[in-house]
Amino acid sequence: MKVEIRRLEGKEKEKGEKIVEEAKKQQVTFLVVGEEKKPPVWRLVKRWGWKKRCSQAGVLKYCLEKASCMTIAVKPKNRKLGGYLITTKRHKNFWLLA
Known part of the structure; x- marks a missing residue:
């Protein structure tokens, strides 16, 4: 089994499309999409600062719906x-306890 890890950076609106497009181009059979947990201060600044934004959850949902291969979205539950x-x-x- 060949495993490749890639991190995509860019504008929020384009991330989902780029991930799905690259998965098709690379003929991926299994796609795992994750979310980076931000500190609480960052979430507050983001909430107050930007009215119209595409959230990370939107990127994960887009990948789940649009990718032609088996796709899993993974998000951290909570710190406690x-x-x-x-x-x-x-x-x-x-919920997976790991």
Whole structure:
């Protein structure tokens, strides 16, 4: 099995499209999309500063809906309990304690 890890940086609106396009181009069979947890201060600044924005959750949802391959979205649950929320096309917010 060949595994490649890539990090995409850029404008929020274009991320989902770029990820799906690159997955098709590379003929990916299994796509795992993650979310970087930001500190609470960053979330407050983002909420107050930008009225119209595409959230990271929007990118994950776009990839889940539009990618032609099997796609899993992974988000950290919280700092106290730990674990991750895993979402696929069929299952939403399945909690994995790891």
